[in-house]
Amino acid sequence: MDGLTHPAHHRRLHDVLWLLLPVAVVAGLVWFGRVHTLDYQTGLFGQYADDARRLKAQLGSALLCLALIQVILALWIYGRLPALRAAPHRIHTTHRVIGLLAFLVSLPVARHCITAYGVQLTDARRALHSLTGCFLYGAFVAKVVVVRHRRWPGWALPLAGGVLVTVIALIWYSAPLWYLNGHQAPGL
Numbered sequence: 389m390d391g392l393t394h395p396a397h398h399r400r401l402h403d404v405l406w407l408l409l410p411v412a413v414v415a416g417l418v419w420f421g422r423v424h425t426l427d428y429q430t431g432l433f434g435q436y437a438d439d440a441r442r443l444k445a446q447l448g449s450a451l452l453c454l455a456l457i458q459v460i461l462a463l464w465i466y467g468r469l470p471a472l473r474a475a476p477h478r479i480h481t482t483h484r485v486i487g488l489l490a491f492l493v494s495l496p497v498a499r500h501c502i503t504a505y506g507v508q509l510t511d512a513r514r515a516l517h518s519l520t521g522c523f524l525y526g527a528f529v530a531k532v533v534v535v536r537h538r539r540w541p542g543w544a545l546p547l548a549g550g551v552l553v554t555v556i557a558l559i560w561y562s563a564p565l566w567y568l569n570g571h572q573a574p575g576l
């Protein structure tokens with residue numbers, strides 16, 4: 389092996405190791421959600437039972453709105469909004485701030501879910517919701533890993549962002565929408 393291929397090989401290994409981090413996050417959450425003792429009495433910002441559920445559905449819907457704003461900002465940054473010129477620097481900053489806000493909004497809701505209900509695989513809706521709920525944090529970590537390591541191919545960032553938004557939409561459909569829609573989510 390010559391002196392050039394060796395570091396390149398190391399870099400690839402390094403990149404693969406970074407990708408194990410989101411996998412470990414998802415596996416850890418699923419494991420915790422399956423084994424811990426459920427606590428149905430847990431509250432959310434001082435709200436309990438149905439009040440907590442309504443607040444969660446509202447925060448979950450806010451999360452979806454933030455994710456949709458992120459899609460529009462990302463399209464602007466990639467020059468895909470024909471009516472707009474190149475995104476100014478503040479749009480990049482706004483995208484980062486809203487991304488952090490979305491993460492922070494999701495945390496208390498996910499904490500309530502995983503503490504009260506854990507990961508439930510009893511029916512399609514609960515299984516989809518619980519697993520995408522855990523997957524969300526792997527997707528968040530993957531997105532940050534790809535943003536920080538600029539060596540990834542050009543498609544990696546839009547792919548990571550697209551997965552994140554899709555996961556948020558599935559979470560919203562299988563629980564916040566279900567709750568706000570009189571306990572119904574068509575198809576689930």
Ligand code: HEM
Nearest residue numbers: 441444445448497498501502505506508518521522563564
């Ligand atoms: C750690 C990952 C998560 C797990 C394991 C999880 C698990 C669950 C489960 C099993 C239920 C169903 C309760 C039932 O119908 O009997 C539920 C309900 C719900 N989840 Fe999650 N969830 C997670 C993350 C999230 C996130 C990120 C959101 C939104 C931001 C969310 C919003 C909701 C809402 C609004 C409900 C319906 C209200 C309620 O039953 O309290 N969940 N969750």
